[in-house]
Amino acid sequence: GENVEQHPSTLSVQEGDSAVIKCTYSDSASNYFPWYKQELGKRPQLIIDIRSNVGEKKDQRIAVTLNKTAKHFSLHITETQPEDSAVYFCAASRPTGGGNKLTFGTGTQLKVEL
Amino acid sequence: SQTIHQWPATLVQPVGSPLSLECTVEGTSNPNLYWYRQAAGRGLQLLFYSVGIGQISSEVPQNLSASRPQDRQFILSSKKLLLSDSGFYLCAWSVRGAGTSTQHFGDGTRLSIL
Numbered sequence: 124g125e126n127v128e129q130h131p132s133t134l135s136v137q138e139g140d141s142a143v144i145k146c147t148y149s150d151s152a153s154n155y156f157p158w159y160k161q162e163l164g165k166r167p168q169l170i171i172d173i174r175s176n177v178g179e180k181k182d183q184r185i186a187v188t189l190n191k192t193a194k195h196f197s198l199h200i201t202e203t204q205p206e207d208s209a210v211y212f213c214a215a216s217r218p219t220g221g222g223n224k225l226t227f228g229t230g231t232q233l234k235v236e237l
Numbered sequence: 238s239q240t241i242h243q244w245p246a247t248l249v250q251p252v253g254s255p256l257s258l259e260c261t262v263e264g265t266s267n268p269n270l271y272w273y274r275q276a277a278g279r280g281l282q283l284l285f286y287s288v289g290i291g292q293i294s295s296e297v298p299q300n301l302s303a304s305r306p307q308d309r310q311f312i313l314s315s316k317k318l319l320l321s322d323s324g325f326y327l328c329a330w331s332v333r334g335a336g337t338s339t340q341h342f343g344d345g346t347r348l349s350i351l
Binding site: 165172 | 343
């Protein structure tokens with residue numbers, strides 16, 4: 124099955140700096156890579172996703188890059204703000220019989236310090 | 238718009254007692270449905286997914302079971318809870334038949350076993 128590794132497990136940055144979170148996956152058939160943000164006690168919320176036919180996607184301060192050959196993808200947050208503090212999860216998925224099963228990374232606790 | 242409801246929000250149960258968590262989706266038909274568990278400070282583990290009424294796929298052997306009695310209803314059950322069943326249980330839905338599609342999470346049920 125799919126295995127997703129995520130690094131770092133914790134990340135502290137100063138407000139205004141950039142943050143980068145990296146993930147690797149094992150299944151070369153995976154073709155969908157979402158990123159979720161989870162605030163304490165809340166549900167995960169999708170912040171950006173990328174499909175395997177695209178190498179990069181950007182949405183305001185958030186961008187995701189995908190390297191299919193190396194089987195890794197990264198989340199980039201620029202001009203970080205205190206409200207960006209949360210746990211971020213990457214995931215990988217491939218279509219299976221009408222559904223798609225996400226395999227999640229172990230999460231990165233991002234802390235943006237004033 | 239689509240919404241997903243989970244209840245109860247929190248639950249405290251003694252070891253050996255039964256469990257029933259319910260999830261319903263509104264505003265969409267024929268969704269794929271998923272149950273995840275998140276242990277404290279950990280990532281999300283897929284427990285079950287369903288692509289249709291009565292169709293359940295189990296990902297992890299355990300003392301939990303899932304049922305889908307109606308198109309937009311997904312139930313997680315146990316006959317006898319273990320201490321290790323404590324965690325944050327999340328239901329999610331996605332569009333069926335769209336290859337890989339975004340999964341949207343409910344607000345979750347925080348289950349504590351005493």
